[in-house]
Amino acid sequence: MTSSSNAVPPVLIIGAGTIGLSIGWELARTGTPVQIFDRDAPGRGATWKAGGMLTPDAELQFEESELYRLNHESLDRWPAFVETLERETGIDLGFRTEGTLTVAPDEDSAAAMERVYKFQKKVGADVERLTGAEAREHEPFLAPHVAGAVYTDDAQVNNRALVRALVAGINNYEGSIHSQTPVEAVDPDADAPAVVTAAGDRIEGQQVIVAAGAWSRQIEGLDEAVRPPVRPVRGQILELESRPTFDLRHVVRGPDAYLVPKADGRVLVGATSEEKGFEKAVTAGGLYNLLEGALELVPGLRELTVRRSDVGLRPGTRDNAPLLGPSGAPGVLYATGHYRHGILLTPVTAQEIATLVRTGTVSEWLEAFLPARFADAPAAV
Numbered sequence: 279m280t281s282s283s284n285a286v287p288p289v290l291i292i293g294a295g296t297i298g299l300s301i302g303w304e305l306a307r308t309g310t311p312v313q314i315f316d317r318d319a320p321g322r323g324a325t326w327k328a329g330g331m332l333t334p335d336a337e338l339q340f341e342e343s344e345l346y347r348l349n350h351e352s353l354d355r356w357p358a359f360v361e362t363l364e365r366e367t368g369i370d371l372g373f374r375t376e377g378t379l380t381v382a383p384d385e386d387s388a389a390a391m392e393r394v395y396k397f398q399k400k401v402g403a404d405v406e407r408l409t410g411a412e413a414r415e416h417e418p419f420l421a422p423h424v425a426g427a428v429y430t431d432d433a434q435v436n437n438r439a440l441v442r443a444l445v446a447g448i449n450n451y452e453g454s455i456h457s458q459t460p461v462e463a464v465d466p467d468a469d470a471p472a473v474v475t476a477a478g479d480r481i482e483g484q485q486v487i488v489a490a491g492a493w494s495r496q497i498e499g500l501d502e503a504v505r506p507p508v509r510p511v512r513g514q515i516l517e518l519e520s521r522p523t524f525d526l527r528h529v530v531r532g533p534d535a536y537l538v539p540k541a542d543g544r545v546l547v548g549a550t551s552e553e554k555g556f557e558k559a560v561t562a563g564g565l566y567n568l569l570e571g572a573l574e575l576v577p578g579l580r581e582l583t584v585r586r587s588d589v590g591l592r593p594g595t596r597d598n599a600p601l602l603g604p605s606g607a608p609g610v611l612y613a614t615g616h617y618r619h620g621i622l623l624t625p626v627t628a629q630e631i632a633t634l635v636r637t638g639t640v641s642e643w644l645e646a647f648l649p650a651r652f653a654d655a656p657a658a659v
């Protein structure tokens with residue numbers, strides 16, 4: 279592989295997950311040449327294993343208000359993002375808008391749900407409190423003992439179709455994706471930063487973007503002080519096959535599991551959240567907990583066929599928020615650390631990072647998520 283001979287040097291992106299691909303597509307469609315490197319096939323990291331929920335209100339946590347604002351902005355950008363990507367590629371993204379029911383299976387969890395609901399109301403989230411009977415009217419597949427629910431008007435997408443569409447979208451323009459091409463190191467430089475592949479090729483570009491998900495910290499060539507503080511958080515997930523008589527419409531979330539009915543007939547049951555380093559085992563205990571938590575919410579799940587179990591590594595950070603913007607090393611940007619929300623945050627990340635590459639300006643959306651917020655913190659992730 280040799281350096282590009284284009285008059286305009288390419289933007290080099292490490293990682294072809296939803297983040298690297300969507301930034302690549304956004305840049306390519308506005309005339310910036312891009313080269314994307316992945317050590318695997320595109321999108322086979324956390325992006326492939328995700329539930330595809332776009333649910334900022336339902337997943338709102340205490341003390342994550344800046345992240346909530348970004349999550350919501352991204353949800354607002356999803357319809358136009360889907361419309362453009364589907365139009366350019368002809369690929370159906372399985373975008374669904376029936377919304378989410380966060381369900382309390384018993385009185386104890388109803389009390390906990392009530393506390394979160396009050397917080398959600400306080401910060402202005404669009405949430406609707408339902409009794410158990412009202413929740414079952416919305417979603418007849420809920421268990422009869424359900425004590426109450428909160429409805430949120432949000433969305434979901436087929437994350438695997440998203441990968442296929444982004445790859446097709448990039449191929450329509452001046453973008454190339456190098457699969458099976460691990461990047462070993464970056465070589466920071468203000469004018470001509472470069473990536474060095476495991477095969478020893480050195481490719482120079484105008485900017486390097488590290489979008490390598492949970493593995494972002496493993497890339498060599500960056501000073502310890504600026505290496506991205508990202509760690510893997512394991513998520514196990516089950517894929518079931520729906521039946522014509524099992525027409526679950528909503529995303530259903532409970533205290534121990536969620537169910538995501540996909541437009542293509544799959545029903546996903548997720549997900550564990552485990553600090554196990556890079557170990558990618560599917561465990562008996564993990565699957566047991568998911569099934570127990572899911573059956574408590576929707577007993578009809580019992581009859582569905584199990585297609586597969588899977589595991590993904592979320593790119594976690596210390597404050598659960600992504601690292602977006604200048605890395606502190608010349609010519610190198612970060613777009614990583616999206617943890618539980620990387621699919622949701624795809625449009626806002628792609629558009630704001632592409633704007634930063636083109637203009638050199640950090641937009642108001644990126645300010646709270648600049649990597650520099652960790653600059654004085656201890657190196658451990």
Ligand SMILES: Cc1cc2nc3c(=O)[nH]c(=O)nc-3n(C[C@H](O)[C@H](O)[C@H](O)COP(=O)(O)OP(=O)(O)OC[C@H]3O[C@@H](n4cnc5c(N)ncnc54)[C@H](O)[C@@H]3O)c2cc1C
Nearest residue numbers: 293295317323324325329330331461491513590620621622
């Ligand atoms: C079980 C589970 C369920 C989830 N559900 C949701 C959900 O419902 N909604 C939501 O918004 N988010 C969800 N997430 C989180 C979401 O999947 C991630 O935040 C998102 O996929 C991160 O995207 P990414 O592109 O940063 O990382 P990844 O998709 O992991 O992509 C990183 C890519 O970098 C490549 N790479 C790594 N190192 C190198 C290297 N040295 N050289 C070349 N390539 C390299 C990898 O091969 C990989 O393809 C879920 C995650 C899991 C695990």
